[in-house]
Amino acid sequence: MERLVVLITGCSSGIGLSLAVRLAADPRGAYKVYATMRNVAKKERLMECVKGSRKDTMDVLQMDVTDQQSILEARDMIKEKRVDILVCNAGVGLIGPLEVQSLEVMRQILEVNVLGTIRTIQAFLPGMKARRSGRVLVTGSVGGLQGEGLGLPFNEVYCASKFAVEGVCESLAILLQHFNIHVSLIECGPVNTNFLANLRRPEPDEETLTRVDPRTRALYDTYLQHCDEMFQDAAQEAEDIAEVFLEAIRSQSPALRYYTNSALLPLTTLKLAARDGSQYVKSMSQFVFSSHKAQEP
Numbered sequence: 001m002e003r004l005v006v007l008i009t010g011c012s013s014g015i016g017l018s019l020a021v022r023l024a025a026d027p028r029g030a031y032k033v034y035a036t037m038r039n040v041a042k043k044e045r046l047m048e049c050v051k052g053s054r055k056d057t058m059d060v061l062q063m064d065v066t067d068q069q070s071i072l073e074a075r076d077m078i079k080e081k082r083v084d085i086l087v088c089n090a091g092v093g094l095i096g097p098l099e100v101q102s103l104e105v106m107r108q109i110l111e112v113n114v115l116g117t118i119r120t121i122q123a124f125l126p127g128m129k130a131r132r133s134g135r136v137l138v139t140g141s142v143g144g145l146q147g148e149g150l151g152l153p154f155n156e157v158y159c160a161s162k163f164a165v166e167g168v169c170e171s172l173a174i175l176l177q178h179f180n181i182h183v184s185l186i187e188c189g190p191v192n193t194n195f196l197a198n199l200r201r202p203e204p205d206e207e208t209l210t211r212v213d214p215r216t217r218a219l220y221d222t223y224l225q226h227c228d229e230m231f232q233d234a235a236q237e238a239e240d241i242a243e244v245f246l247e248a249i250r251s252q253s254p255a256l257r258y259y260t261n262s263a264l265l266p267l268t269t270l271k272l273a274a275r276d277g278s279q280y281v282k283s284m285s286q287f288v289f290s291s292h293k294a295q296e297p
Contacts, residue, residue, distance in 0.1 A: 003032045003057075006249075007074075007083045009065055009120060010090030011035035012042035015139060015191065018238040019087065019245050021049045024058035032056075034083075036063035036074055038090070065090045065116030071123045082131065083124045085249060088117045089139045091161075093199040095154045095227075097216050100208045105200060106157045113161035118168060129179045136176075137248055138169050140185040140257070153288060154223050173256050182254040186244055189261035190235040219289065226288050236261055 006023055010016040020035040035046060040062045050058055063074035065088075075083075094101065094109045121136060128134030141162045151159050166185065173183040202208050209217055244260045 003030055004084040005032050005034070005078065005080045005082055006085040006087065007034040007036060007078070007124070008087040008089055009036050009063060009116075010139075011046055011060070012037040012039065013045065015188070015238045015241045015245075016087070016089040017046050017049065018242040019089070020046060020058060021053075022239075022242050022246060023249075024050050025053045026057070029054055029057055032080065033058040034061050034074070034078055035059070036061045038062070038064045065120055066111050068119055068123075071119055075123050082127055084133070085135045085137065086121065086124050086128075087137045087139075087245065088120050090116055091139060093201075094158050095199060095201045095223075097154060097202075097209070097212045097220055098156050099212055099216075100202055101157060109157050109200075110161050110164075113158070114164045114168075117165055121168075121172070125181075128181050129176075132180050134179075134181040135249065135254065136169075136172070136181065136183045137245060138165060138183070138185050140165065140169075140187040151284070153285075154220055170256070183256065184248045184254045185257050186241065186248065187257055187259045188236075188241055190231050191241055191260075192231070192235045192237050222289055234261065 008016050008020050011020045016035070016037075020033050023031040024033045024035075035043075035058055037043065037046075037060070040060060043060045046060065059077075059079075061074045061077055062070065064070040090112060092109055092112045094105065117138060124134075125136075128136075141158075169183050169185050176183055209220070212220075241260050244258050248254050248258050
């Protein structure tokens with residue numbers, strides 16, 4: 001049986017690592033996994049997790065999704081000269097009042113989350129089209145830190161990047177069905193990974209926040225409390241998210257979207273149902289800010 005060749009971005013931790021381990025440890029040896037990461041010095045944890053697996057089921061490659069040459073070099077190192085399943089997982093987060101975000105930082109977020117995803121797909125799409133087969137799976141987000149198409153306060157740039165990825169994937173899905181290529185978004189809510197720890201954000205006592213009005217600072221502090229509670233109460237493990245990826249990979253007819261957590265679906269439904277958006281704005285504000293009332297300065 002010919003193994004399916006899978007390339008995954010962002011495998012140094014979290015979802016990418018968990019998915020790479022699950023596929024490499026498949027008892028049938030059905031997958032050859034190319035686990036990529038920007039900094040291969042961080043591969044030790046991944047290698048520790050797969051040390052009991054067959055040695056021929058996974059290779060680690062250096063690949064920076066913000067560097068076109070790095071992507072092409074990684075592509076050229078694939079022994080099978082093809083990728084059957086491409087998983088675009090690499091991403092970074094950014095929260096905080098919009099007024100304090102620098103153009104440089106905002107560009108970096110868009111560079112990784114949007115252009116990094118597009119560059120990666122560009123590199124492997126011609127081969128899939130030529131073979132008239134392939135799957136593209138993309139890590140989405142059920143809104144900033146939380147839904148597909150949900151805006152979140154203090155996540156404007158991150159949500160913008162994820163909304164853009166939604167548009168890219170929807171558009172490609174329509175076209176690529178004519179090439180027998182399936183595109184799937186795995187829409188995640190809060191996940192217990194290094195994502196939150198690595199998140200770019202100003203802390204409440206940072207000097208940069210002194211440039212923001214007191215009311216916004218109070219609301220930001222409330223939002224951070226909301227995030228902490230969401231991750232304590234509703235966060236999923238990366239292994240649970242990997243299971244949803246596996247569902248999409250194994251499906252004979254993959255869907256465009258898979259939701260890993262149904263808790264936020266009512267808000268998504270509300271956004272689509274209320275055409276003028278006013279009810280959604282009120283409901284999301286209540287959801288985020290009602291449990292910890294921000295004091296009016």
